[in-house]
Amino acid sequence: MLTVGAAAMGRPVNVFLQYWALDAFREDRVDKNHGVSPEAGEDGARGVIEQQGAVHWIELFEQAKDIGEVTINACAESMELLGITADDLHPVVDEVWGVARFFMEAGDGATFI
């Protein structure tokens, strides 16, 4: 939702996927229930948000790419650790970047969230 908001405000956005966030973007897992943090409590466990007809999170990223300058990139080091190849990833993912490239692209003026 932050990506959609920033895109709508005309800000360029780089989403950098690492570890389990990257795992969630495997094409065969995007529809899997990935669980919520314990802080979500009982409502979280019962999937309150999903039940209320919220848009699938992958669609939010697709919307963000439609309306703004948004790139979604997979962390090369995380792919190696998790045994994920580029072919495994959902097409919403644009490229595979190393951590060094991520820091280069996110220059000194960038804000991190």
Add this chain to the structure above:
Amino acid sequence: MLTVGAAAMGRPVNVFLQYWALDAFREDRVDKNHGVSPEAGEDGARGVIEQQGAVHWIELFEQAKDIGEVTINACAESMELLGITADDLHPVVDEVWGVARFFMEAGDGATFI
């Protein structure tokens, strides 16, 4: 604690509450035990911090507002998803903001934590 520290240093602070963080600010839930992340391990599960007489987290935010320029705002989109109304929120919450307003207020010079 970061909010108190930043306020004490004279930095303006915007706290933007989304999802389960917002849920924790419902007036009838601020005293609920929201659990800790699994990374907290056994000490976390046993509530070691609470047992040591730490100040309630809502009091830390109240202190921060007393000493500095601090606003605490609820995410409009999260409120809709979770079925929360402005009346449900603890009075420490100032306003309801959309994601777009959050990005406007947090201008280019802002740092995100």
Add this chain to the structure above:
Amino acid sequence: MLTVGAAAMGRPVNVFLQYWALDAFREDRVDKNHGVSPEAGEDGARGVIEQQGAVHWIELFEQAKDIGEVTINACAESMELLGITADDLHPVVDEVWGVARFFMEAGDGATFI
């Protein structure tokens, strides 16, 4: 891994350890399995990353300190809450800082991750 990447790019890095992150840097706990977030799913629970011979996370921080300008500091307020003393910490930790000092050192040009 972000610390290593930033150090390799010539960026100064301050790592500020709070709460359970700090707890993980206690010398007698650095080899403990601290668990993973529920979002990690079954692969996370099975320790897929550890099984693939990944470098221990404390070694990544040591590498980062070898190649760049990296300091790792413990939050004084968190130490008090958790009953941790400077002697308890792994030698990779440089100093104990209060939250105010953290904000001073991380000046206006700093990015937070």
